[in-house]
Amino acid sequence: MAIRNSVLRYGSVAMTLHWLIAASVLVNLGLGLYMADLPRSDPSRFMFFQTHKSIGLTVLVLSLLRLGWRLVNPIPPLPRGMHPLLRLGSRATHFIFYFMIIAIPLAGWAMVSSSPLGLATPYFGLFSWPNIPFLADLPRATKMQNVDVFLTTHALLADLTIGLIGLHVMGALYHQFLRRDDVLRRMIPGTQVNDPA
Numbered sequence: 001m002a003i004r005n006s007v008l009r010y011g012s013v014a015m016t017l018h019w020l021i022a023a024s025v026l027v028n029l030g031l032g033l034y035m036a037d038l039p040r041s042d043p044s045r046f047m048f049f050q051t052h053k054s055i056g057l058t059v060l061v062l063s064l065l066r067l068g069w070r071l072v073n074p075i076p077p078l079p080r081g082m083h084p085l086l087r088l089g090s091r092a093t094h095f096i097f098y099f100m101i102i103a104i105p106l107a108g109w110a111m112v113s114s115s116p117l118g119l120a121t122p123y124f125g126l127f128s129w130p131n132i133p134f135l136a137d138l139p140r141a142t143k144m145q146n147v148d149v150f151l152t153t154h155a156l157l158a159d160l161t162i163g164l165i166g167l168h169v170m171g172a173l174y175h176q177f178l179r180r181d182d183v184l185r186r187m188i189p190g191t192q193v194n195d196p197a
Contacts, residue, residue, distance in 0.1 A: 005074060005075055005076060007076055007077065009182070009187075010076065010187050012189070013069055014066070014069060014070070014073070015187060017065060017066040018187060020062055021066060024062070025161070025165075027055060028056055028059065029158060029162060031048060031051065031052045031055070032155075032158055035048050035049060050121065050122055050125075051124075053108065053112060054129075056104070056108045057109065059101055060105035063098070063105070066098075070098075078183070090171065093164065093167060093168060096164060097164060100157055100164065104161065107154040108150070108154050109131075109132060110135055110146070110150045111146075111151050113131035113135040113136050114136070114146035114147045116144060118136060
């Protein structure tokens with residue numbers, strides 16, 4: 001399989017980043033929803049939060065790599081004959097996804113960096129991921145306000161992303177089972193993609 005994208009399908013780099021990010025986002029959304037109901041007294045709470053933060057930071061790094069790859073490696077075109085509104089919806093959904101997979105972990109990192117506790121994130125227990133300096137160095141009262149803003153932003157964007165994932169999956173299933181084109185297959189390794197010409 002080619003490393004770069006072609007006019008027929010995504011390359012191995014784009015596919016790998018797509019599926020790693022997708023799996024990480026789904027796990028982290030599940031963790032986030034689970035953690036929201038954990039009582040403060042739960043002994044596993046700290047471990048879940050640190051895992052959630054480590055996965056989120058991984059999503060941030062992978063998403064920046066994916067965005068960079070996308071900028072230097074054009075994506076396969078949408079199938080001919082798609083309605084202009086569907087084309088617009090498809091492109092808009094992808095751009096919103098790029099925004100979300102960068103903005104959500106950034107808001108989480110900003111929230112942690114604004115915490116008055118000032119603790120760095122133990123990235124999967126391997127090393128300490130630093131806080132954002134200009135947020136970590138603010139006065140305590142400002143930090144408390146920032147934590148609320150970043151927490152609300154983080155949670156709201158995550159909730160919106162759940163709906164966006166549903167829309168994305170419906171779009172993929174629409175292409176696979178109603179249009180019967182190769183849009184879904186060209187993002188799945190090892191599948192056969194036909195030349196539309």
